[in-house]
Amino acid sequence: MNELYREIYTKLPERERQALLASLAERHPGLELKAFARFERFDRGTDTAIYSLDGSEFVFVPGDTVTLGWNSFADGFDEATQQDIDETLGEFDIEDGEAWIGSLMSPVRTVTVPPMLAERKLREIGWTKASPGDSAVVERWKAAIDNFESTSTNRLTIDKRLRLERSAEGVTVLSTYAPVSYEELLQSLQSQGFSLPTEDEWEYLCGGGSRTLWRFGDSFDYDMHLKHFQAPERKGAPHDLELPNEFGIHIAYDPYKYEVVDDACFLKGGDGGSMICGGTGMAIGYLPTATYYRPSYMGESAETDYKADIGGDYTFYRRIVRL
Incomplete structure (x- = not known):
């Protein structure tokens, strides 16, 4: 559709543009329209929409x-x-x-x-957060966790295999790595x-x-x-x-x-x-x-x-x- 290209898209009346953006959600399985939005940065701007898809936010880009x-x-x-x-x-x-x-x-x-x-x-x-209830992972890395928790460090990666992070609540979050x-x-x-x-x-x-x-x-x-x-x-x-x-x-x-x-x-x-x-x-x-x-x-x-x-x-x- 030519309307999806910036030269025509930017000239559409607001009602037509929003109808076009809403129609994208109807045509793509799993795509959910969350909100119409305008973004501006460094003297350039775009009227678009924010969508939810597969647990993440997407935007339409003409x-x-x-x-x-x-x-x-x-x-x-x-x-x-x-x-x-x-x-x-x-x-x-x-x-x-x-x-x-x-x-x-x-x-x-x-x-x-x-x-x-x-x-x-x-x-x-490659990173996967470990479940707090995964006792096997916690036990395997117990020494590293104890050492991390004894410091004021907020984030530590060990040999590209384990990452330890301190959450806002002060809880240690483990992530393991697979190539x-x-x-x-x-x-x-x-x-x-x-x-x-x-x-x-x-x-x-x-x-x-x-x-x-x-x-x-x-x-x-x-x-x-x-x-x-x-x-x-x-x-x-x-x-x-x-x-x-x-x-x-x-x-x-x-x-x-x-x-x-x-x-x-x-x-x-x-x-x-x-x-x-x-x-x-x-x-x-x-x-x-x-x-x-x-x-x-x-x-x-x-x-x-x-x-x-x-x-x-x-x-x-x-x-x-x-x-």
Whole structure:
């Protein structure tokens, strides 16, 4: 239906648009309309609907023909970002910062992205919460649990096999890990009627076709970042990047978190914290959250190993349903 593409969809009267959104629930088994909603972020917005499907929230994302990828600035760095970038790249003897950044981005191309239902939040891979009544699991990890509970640590992962977390009530929550390969993840989702987004779809979900480096602009927003960590009134509040984007999706908000996609690059949205932990400064440290960033430093052997066990503490996924 052409009405599901943004050019026509955004021009529909509110009553027609809501009728169209309601009809999606009638056509897809298990899909339940929860609420109509409008999301706005970084001067872009979308009228959409929130649905419940398989125990999770999804939003409708209209299709569109957009330009994706990055090879030059729309506006350029402001003075603070330029200084930050120059200082960092100077330590590595990189003279042409724009060319270096471009080498880390996906190529510029024009694509048509289909309309879809997209899961709002990320899902973990390979982790399963243990039941408090599972005495065998509790007994097996008793020493680790006792040690964890004697500390003030809120979260601990042991050899990618066990994760211990302290709940808001102070109760220790156990999660155990079982390896999942990239192919197993794809096949499992397909059998359930879901897909992972392709790189094109992911970049559209992230930036909506915006042409700036980050979806909030070409310059890093230091005020946005610092107010989160330094303002007392922000304690416990989400970072601005963690808030829903223009489609109502939580995406590319944490440089530590990879998101798995169904494409040759297979990872988007983060770098496992490699840059930010390497003392690269804020702008470069958050470069992996740029809309078109494409991790490219893995060798063939490392990529094979990663795909053999795609889960862990830094790798997540979201499900989509193409319409």
